[in-house]
Each structure stands twice: as C-alpha cells, then as structure tokens.
Amino acid sequence: MQDFRYLILGGGMAADAAARGIREFDSDGSIAIISNDVDEPYTRPALSKKLWTDPSFGQDDNYLSTVADTWAQLHLGTEATSVDAEAKTVTASDGEYSFEKLLFVTGGQPKQIDLAEGQRVVYFRRFDDYRRLLEFAGRNLNVAVIGGGFIGTELAAALVQNTTNTTLLFDDETLCGSVFPPDLADHFHQLYRDQGVTLVPGTKVSGGRAEGQHVELDYGDGTHEFDAVVVGLGIDPSTALAEKAGIAVDDGITVDGSLQTSHPDIYAAGDVAHYPDRILGRQRVEHVDNATQMGTVAGRIMAGSDETYTHTPYFYTNVFDFGYQAVGTLSSDLQTIEDWQKPQTEGAVYYLNDEGRVQGVLLVNLDGGLDTARAILAEDWPHSRSDLVSRLP
Template sequence: MAEFRYVIIGGGMAADSAAQGIREIDEEGSIAIISDDVDEPYTRPALSKRLWTDESFDESDNYFDTAEATGARITLRTEATAVDVEAKSVMTTHGDFTYDKLLFVTGGRPKGIDLDEGERVICFREFNDYRRLRDLSGQNLSIAVIGGGFIGTELAAALVQNDTRTTLIFDDDTLGGSIFPPDLAKQFHELYRSHGVTLVPGTKASGGHADGDRVVLDCDGESHEFDAVVVGLGIEPATQLAEEAGLDTDDGIIVDESLRTSKPDVFAAGDVARYPDRILGRQRVEHVDNATQMGKAVGRIMAGADESYTHTPYFYTNVFDFGYQAVGELDPALRTVEDWKKPHTDGVVYYLGEDGRVRGVLMVNMEDRLDDAREILAEDWDHTPGDLVTRIS
C-alpha cells in the first residue's frame, strides 16, 4: 500500500495544473498521479491544432514535464478500479494507494458510433490517437471525419492542410449552424469548401465496418467507403468510478464552489467536474482554460488554501485563417446582436436570453477582450443593441 498526501486520478491537463497548484502551497507533500494513458501529461488542444500547423512545434514540445516540475510520481497505463472513501484508499491495476486528499480529474471517454476501433478507425481523444491519425495523413488517402463540433472541424482542417482527401460528415444543415448566426455559419461552411474539404451536411453516421483496407460507413441508410475514419463527437464524462465510491453525480461529478465533492477530502476538477460558475450557474466545461485554471485552484485548495473557484472560463478555436474566443452559451436560437468591424471576419456576436441578459459572447478574430466579455455576462439587466454595439469592438 503506497502512502501519499495527495492522490490524483487522471493524467491530463487538470492533473498537471493541480500538482502545480499543490506546490504553490505545499512544497513537500507527496503527490501520486494515476493515469490510464500511455503518455505523461501533455497539452491536449495541440492534438487537433498546433501539432498539425506549426512546423517548429513537435511532439516533444507538447509535454508538461510534470514529474520534474512538481516531484509527482506518475503511474501510467494504470486504471483506478475502486475508491474506498472511508479507508481513504484507491485500488488500481498496479497496486493500491492511500491518501489524505483525493482528486478526480478523470475527464471523459470519446463518444463513438457503432463502428469498432481499429488500425483505420480512430475515436479521437489522446496523444496516441494523434500519432495514429498523423501516420495516415499525407498519403493521398480518403479520410472521413465524423462530427461538426470543435474536434471534428479542427481535425478536418488539420487533415486537409496536410495533403489528405478529407470528408466532413455532420448533423447540421450548415457547418457551424448550431453555434453561429446564419450568415456567419454560411461563411464558415464556405471556408471549408474553399479549402477542399468535402462537406456532407445534415447527415448522421450511425455505424459501419472495416472491409480490408477500406472502412464502410452507414450514413442515413446509405453506404460510403473511405480509407480511414476519425470520430470527433466529444466526450462522455468518466463518472463511473466516482459513482461507485458514493459521490454525487449528474452529467459529471458534483462539486461546490471550492471544488469539494459530496465526500470528505475528495475533490474533482476539469472536464468531469460540474461546478457552480459565479456568472453562468452550474455547468460542466470541456475546454483547456477551465482544466488549467480549475486544476491550479483545486491543487491550492487541497493543500490548505482558503479560496473558491471564481474563474469563468473561455473557449476558442483556430482553423485556416478563422479564429474566435467565446465565453458563455453560443446558441443561435437565442436573440443575437452582431457588431462587425469587418463583416463576419472581425467583430462580436452577443447571445441574449428572453430576459435580455447576455448569455454568451463570441469574439471573432479579436483578442484580449475576455474580461470585457465576462463583465457583460455578469450584468443582470435587459440589454438593448445600443448597449452592446461598439462596446467590445
């Protein structure tokens, strides 16, 4: 039974940040990180962004060097199988651990379809998935990307920019239609077409099978063949271990404003944590800013800091020459106010609820205005277009 002051289940970005947060307060306390990944903590966004587009940034640059920086003992290829909150112990496939403080940063598992993973079928989530997909790119192969959200659109852009015949299959009638106002979505859709991505809108890929060196997809009753398929449909929060340990869960592990779970000395952070945001209310966020900021905060709290998590995270994407940052809820079904310096290229879109309160702010090709967006989101009153136009732009 290995004894540690802090045990962290999960080896992603939130785990690295938590170890750093611990070290800000506690320089000596022993830290164990239990990870079922084959890699030590790394930057996840680069798997669908920078590693594909920046020749000066390679795989070795993508690691955090967590063990060296914090002294944490990282156990890879290891699954935590049970947690006993009374005995303060964690059972794993490679031995047992005891803890004073325990942190769940278990993230999530990639959503799939009825299609078995294999050499040419990848459910994209981890560094190893990037390596497999990278080996398939640039060989004049035909690769289908399933999913029109963050991961799907970023992977489609990455592949087509690396000499790969790319098809993007998605549910929306227009790419980006589930988050952008109609005119911006149309431009986003055309951006992909103009770069050579074959778009298959309004289509659901429900399953398929491998047939030799080909993969056959079932798309709304029709069959389509590709050399490879990558699924980028987001994640399901990994809560089973927490549920079995008796923690409260609901689309994630429920935590309070100090990231404590329903059990003493047990915390959760990152993609798996459902927390009370001071502006937006209780939510679960699957983006890098939340993972790093929440991870750092929970590390400090576990080590004895008297603080709450008050950061409202942002999210972003960069594809081709189009990039945005956003805070809050992006839903084109809400009333929108658009404020463009250059139509659909540089500007801001505000998403307003029925009460006139701003619920989301999208900033296209604009930087360093996140605090302004958060300030507007925190304003609890009815906004008119005149209140908003030119306020950020």
C-alpha cells in the same frame, strides 16, 4: 499499500495543473498521479491544432514536464478500479494506494457510434490517437471526419492542410449552424469548401465497419468507403468510479465552490467537474482554460488555500485564417446581436435569451475583450443593441 498525501486520478492537463497548484502551498508533500494513458501529461489542444500546422513544434514539445517540475510520482497505463472514500484508499491495476486528499480529474471518454475502434477507426481524444491519425495524413488518402463541433472542424482543417482528401460529416444543414448566426455559419461553411474539404451536411452516420484496407460508413443513400475514419463527437464524463464510491454525480462529479465533492477531502476538477460558476450557474466545461485554471485552484485548496473557484472559463478555436474566443452559451436558438468591424471576419456576436439577458459572447478574430465579455455576462438585466454595439474594443 503506497501512501501519499495527495492522490490524483487522471493524467491530463488538469492533473498537471493540480500538481503545480499543490507545490505553490506544499513544497514536499508526496503526490501520485494515476493515469490510464500511455503518455505523461501533454497539451491536449495541440493534438488537433498546433501539431498539424506548426512545423517547428514537434511531439516532444507537447509534453508538460510534470514530473520534473513537481516531483510527482506518475503511474502510467494504470487503471483505478475502486475508491473507498471512508478508508481513504484506492485500488488500482498496480496495487493499493492511501491518501489524505484525493482529486478526480478523470475527464471523459469519446462518444461512440456503431463502429468499432481499430487501426483505421480513431475515436479522437489522446496523444496516441493523434499518432495513429497522422499515419493517414499527407498521402492523398481519403479520410472521413465525423462531427461538426470543435474536434471535428479542427481535425478536418488539420487533415486537409496536410495533403489529405478530407470529408466532414455533420448534423447541421450548415457547418456550425446550431452555434453561429446564419450569415456567419454560411461564411464558415464556405471557408471549408474553399479549402478543399468535402462537406456532407445534415448527415448522421448510423455505423460502419472496417473491411481490409478500408472503412465502410453507412449514411445517406448507402455505404461509403474511406481509407480511415476519425470520430470527434465530444465526450461522456468519466463518473463511474466516483459514483460507485458513493460520491454525488449529476452530468459530472458534483462539487461546491471549493471544488470539494460530497465527501470530505475528495475533490474534482476539469472536464469531469460539475461546478457552480459565479456568472453562468452550474456548468461542466470541456475546455483547456477550465482544466488548467480549475486544476490549479483544486491543487492549492487541497494543500491548504482557503480560496474558491471564481474563474469563468473561455473556449477557443483556430482553423485556417478563422479564429474565435467565446464565453458562455453559444446557440442559434438564442437571439443574437452582431457587431462587425469586418462582416463575418472580425467582430463580436452577443447571444441573448428571451428576456434580453446576455448568455454568451463570441469574439471573432479579435485580440482581447474576454474580461469585458465576462463583465457583460455578469450584467443581469435586459440589453438592447445600443447597449452592446461597440462595447468591445
């Protein structure tokens, strides 16, 4: 049995942030991080952004120096198989652990289709997936990207900018049409076409198979052949371990404002945590701002802080010359009020429910404004166009 004051299950950015948060209040308590990844903690957003577009930023630059900075023991390639919440023990593939405080930052697993993962089929999530996909970039090969959300659009932009014949397959009739108002979606769609991405809208891939040096995908009018396929359809939260331990789950591991689960001394943070946002209500957020902010607060609370998690996270993307930041819910099913300085290239979009209350704020190519956006979201009353236009700098 290996004994630790703090045991962290999961090795992503939330784990790194938690270890740093612990060290703010406890300089010498023992920390162990159990990760089934093959890499030490790294910056996940760079896997679909900076590593593809910034020649000065290499793979070694992407690691977070968790062990050097926090003195945590890192157990890579290790699978936690069971948690005994009452006995405060964890069974893993390399042995038994005991803990005083336990943190779940288990993240999630990529959503699957009927297509087996392999050397030419990448379900994109980890650093190792980036390295595998990189083998097919820069060689004028034909690569299909499945999914029109954050990961899919970022990977399509990354590949086409690295001398790769890129095809993007997605459900919407217009790229991001379920998220952006029509004119902005049209602009975004055309941006990808202008950059050389082949767009296949209104398409759901039913499955496929690897055949020798190619991958066949089934969609539309038949079977289509590519040199490689990358799938970016989001994740399913990894809750099985917590649920088996008798810890409450509901679209993630349920936590209170102190990030504590239904069991004392056991916490959750990051992509897997279903938490009470002070503005938006119960949320589970799969973005880096939430992972780092929540991980840090979880670590501090485990080490003795009496704070609660009050941060409302933002999310962002950068593709080609188009970048945005957003807070709250973005959906074309909501009413929108647009406030453009330069149509579809610089400005803000507000998303409102049927009662006129703001549910989300999108900032397109704007610096700053997130705090104002959060303040607007917290205003629990109906808003008109005159209330919102020119509110943001």
